[in-house]
Amino acid sequence: MRSHNRRFASFTAVLAVGALALAGCAKGGGGGAPQGETATSQKPVDNKAVSAITVGTAQDSTGPAPEVPGAKPGGTVNMIDRDDFSHLDPGRVYLNYNASVSALFTRQLTNYKKDDSGIKLVGDLATDTGSTTDGGKTWKFTLKDGLKWQDGAPITAADVKYSFERLYADFITEGPTYAQAWLVPDAAKPYRDQYKGPYDGKELDTIETPDDKTVIFHLNAAHPDFNFTVAMTGYGAVPKAHDTKQKYDKQPFSSGPYQIVSHVTDKSLDLERNPNWDKATDPIRHAYPDKFHMEFGLQSQQTTERFLADAGGDKQAFTFHNPVAPERIQEVLNNPEAMKRSLQGLTPFTTFYNINTKRVTDVNVRKAISTAWPSQQVQQLQGGELGAGKIATTVMSPTVLGYEAFDLYGKLKTPQGDPEAAKALLAKSGTPNPTVVYAYNQTPVQEKVTIAIKEALTKAGFKVVAKPLNPTTFYDAIGQVDNKYDIYWGGWAADWPTGSTAIQPQFDGRQIADGAANYSHLNVPEINDAIDKANTITDAAEAGKAWAAIDRQIMDQAAIVPEHYQTYFGLYGSGLGGVKFDPIQGEQSALDIWVK
């Protein structure tokens, strides 16, 4: 998924255009943290419940969702945030912020149930998480009884099939493309050349609907975690009878507990109950409030101020995305009343510094860079643990199934960097004073970070050439396979919490291309093979172990210097209960909220 966070989101193509806030992630480019942050005194982030990601059973998939203790129905919940939702047509939703609101009116075949035991993949429209008998090439889902659209018409297998078919239409370009590429005969060729969508009357014959309740997907290769893929909002249901094509993006038709009453671009979105949603079919949504009123245009400074004041309608307000303004983190931490209304957690987003393995070919030089890296200073300059994230030591984040903690370069023990150990590694490489070109986003914060990096590497014997890049074209510059830089920042989030999206796009050597996600240009045959193998393991837990092993292989190659597992720290009003942090989207969740 794509991050809405201004510092992070930048990774994606959207931010490749820099400040183009199209997907709602304005102020692009790395490093938007405040200046003069007092990071050292922050309390550590509580990151429990990130470990257990499991695949649930049919029993887990039945509704209604277990009651939230003390919760009662009724009332209006307010949501205040910076940006309007850039897309609401499920096919065009990638951004986590859009996905968070879509959960109130869009349902997918599968979804995530979050409780104290962790995160469980469960059936949402489907009775369970789907079944496959051939290792993940053919997937069968059965729809629940009693599923209805907002007009009372039943949600059928044909609707689900149609929802996938329309993703091939020429105007749906912003969403995920996994299923589209897997449902045509040849995954290697552009999928639109093989099917053009349903609007000219043609169907996609790789999706079978033997009856009203059964959908069978015939993929062109085995994808054992396809049931995670279809949990993405991008694969949400859209009814043929109400598909308004481009206009659907502003006014989608509801399959969930709420429907859109009005949507004024950049100003507000109002939701009211969908009378045809039946909670007996839904294992994850409670729909306690009668209405949601959402307002946009508020910076995090303003929302922090309003949450702290906790007056009037703001008592019943939450925010999907806006974090505590970095300059007020300390104030909030020292305010016990506000802390009771705060949420912390790890988001699925990780940041790191790519080492261009095409230019820095000696693995010992790369290891020396990692060893000398001033992780602690870099973290503090960008807002500390709550403003930026926890110091990372792996490719996969703790939010990914199978994550194993390890620290090959002593970043937790000597977070300030170890120049002596780095010198030893450089001596082994035979180039005690290599020159490295560090390319960075020219922003005030990144200027400071660059100085810290330069100092630390210089101490270890490197000669550092710092090369400032224009934040708006940063990704275009580093995206070139033959770029002239050795180290550059980047970020990534898994589209679903397994290694296949956390690792493969970034480190599969066969996917190196201009603008592709493999920014470190790592191409190691053993890693490529291991990726292929991990992709065929049907048991989720076993696959997780395989991906963790690949993580270790990549870190052993020192292809990246991990920077942060991104954290979220936000507030909400005192008049709300059930406001929870959603580790899948990395922001606040609306699904359990109730008005006190």
Next chain:
Amino acid sequence: MTSFLLRRVLGALVILLIISAVTFYLFYAVPRDPARAFCGKICRPETLALIRHNLGMDEPLFVQYWHWLAGIFTGREFVQFGECPAPCLGYSFATQEPVFGAIVDRFPVTLSLTIGASVVILSFGILTGMLAAWKAGRPIDKIASSSSVIGASLQIYFVGPLLAFYLVDTLGLIPRPSYVPFTEEPLSWFTHLLLPWVVLSIIFTANYTRMTRSQMVEQLAEDYVRTARAKGMSGRSVFFRFAWRGAMIPILTIFGVDLATLLGGAIITEQTFSLHGIGELAVRAVQNTDLPMLLGVTIVGAAAIVLLNIFVDVLYAFIDPRVRLG
């Protein structure tokens, strides 16, 4: 008169055409690919090509410009966004709403700000200027002249919050600035915009005071004034019936130029008072590299300035009969 107007309007259209062509070229020639923003996280080259096609950006720049121009009169159909009815200035890349609609939505705010401020500035500036000229050399002239220098050296973002603090927060004399549509509640429209008007006029009035004063003093030394006085006309009559007309022409000319400054300055005024007008739209468009919105705001702003200047030209005729429009 009609032929004068016709010529001016035609001239204005040519100017707008040139402005639009130059702006279009400048904006769309930037080394940036807006298509990237419509492409999913793992952006395939073929998807990128499709989006460029959907946005009409795969064609030569002059063809794109022609489509843009034609769209204003005939409307357009975008694969990416759907239909864009005439007058179509394209779709905003950032909010995916028609640019024209967004501007129409916000234009009343900026227009109210500009016109209201103009009225205050002109009436106040000319009045104090004339007063200073009438009493040239006396204390009242000194006060008017020197206070105008102080006003001219102040900035919106300084005076604005300061006055807001005293007049709105402390004394509660006027409401916090916001926009209430004139058509709904004219009185609220007036009171809610009073503060921005006053602030703008504090800064701009100074020029008009000084100019009016010097123009009046100059006019009073003209032959026709002496002639009128010689024929026995009272000083007051000469001053208020004849001399001021001559003084107004250069003032109106300057005002025509200042209108552009006022419209352009709306960016700062709107930010200072959190008003959601064209200025705010322009700032966001720049931040987002929202090319269609930038172009739309530029063109509509230019059109407004050109039109208001034609209006100023027409005013000449009414004030000074010597100006022939034939």
